[in-house]
Amino acid sequence: MEFFVGRSSEIERLRSMVRRSARGTLGVGFVTGERGIGKSSLAAFARRVAEQDVAEAGSAAVGCHVYLGGVADVPEMLRRIFHRLLNESVDKPWHRQLTNFLGNRIQRAGLFGVTLDLNLTRSDLETLARDFVPAMRNLLRSLPKPKRTIFLVLDDINGLAASEAFANWLKSSVDEFATSAPEAGLCIVVVGLEERRRELLAGQPSLARVFDVVDIAPWSDDEVADFYHQYFRRGRASISDEDIGILVRYTGGLPVLAHELGDAVWRTARTSRISGSEVIEGIVVAAEVIGSKLLEPRILKALQSERYRAILRQIADGPRMHFRRSRILARLDAGEKRSLDNFLRRMRDLGAIEADPEVRGGYRFPNRLHALYFYMESQRHSRRRTLS
């Protein structure tokens, strides 16, 4: 990653988790937070920190970040983990130990000699799943002394969260690890949405005590401003504090939106001195990009309707997370009024909004991304009108 903003307390928590694991346990963290909030980035950053921490102490912490999107069972997960570990180890001092561990299952240099292929059969993988703890202990013991710790990030565990086998595997690995000799440690950090964590707990309730949860909150306005300052400074562009303030308002603390907005403004700017109107144009462009890249296609499709758009504009005339039906109703014309309840139902079914249990006739956005998209979209419309 190019530069990293904020998150110091979260990094500290993950760091101390690794230190605790290094004393001979299996620590399990769960990094959670809404889409685009920076879960994967935090895990990646913490992994670098952990590697450096122990490297400075003259020891060997081994980091590995695996994306498990589309993986639905434990054996397949293990295949991905060891494939990744093997390929990350290539230029590391512990490469030989890992190749010894995997033995003759390493097949050949992959295409163009870039990757190593690992030919583990289904039955190898099932054995590995069953004997995971003793196998890991063997591997950890063989790593260069003095400290032997593996920091393993299991990212995008969507498919696995529904698997009771995965939940049980995790729980029993923790228990088994705790009862064996304390000479090496393993720190697993699972990364996923809060729904995924709940799904895992439904399959194995005692995981609740196992997870060390790191819940990532949106950036503060100062952090977002810090992000934009760094972003434009790197591009040697200047932008006024007032315009940064406008971008901050549209970002709503979401790093993924900060990147999209920054990129869009950057592309729109004609000179290195970015003007206020270029910022607005950039926001308009970003709304389009974000719609097609980040929004669920069914929501985008529903919003093609001109009436629905008119309603959306009344809801999102500012960056709000809540609204009331009565307030919107008062602002619509007769035809739009008739469509309001359909709109609300449709957006609810698609998960873009939900009823606010605390306010009668109140609604809220469960996901910041949608709230901000609605806001940008309404901005886009009024902008287009003034442009044309």
Ligand SMILES: Nc1ncnc2c1ncn2[C@@H]1O[C@H](COP(=O)(O)OP(=O)(O)OP(=O)(O)O)[C@@H](O)[C@H]1O
């Ligand atoms: N602390 C940070 N500093 C700078 N950029 C960040 C930071 N956190 C996240 N980003 C950027 O924001 C974008 C989204 O981050 P990331 O992919 O880590 O989010 P996520 O929570 O893993 O999303 P998803 O739920 O889609 O997996 C990326 O472009 C990333 O580089």
Ligand SMILES: [Mg+2]
């Ligand atoms: Mg991610």
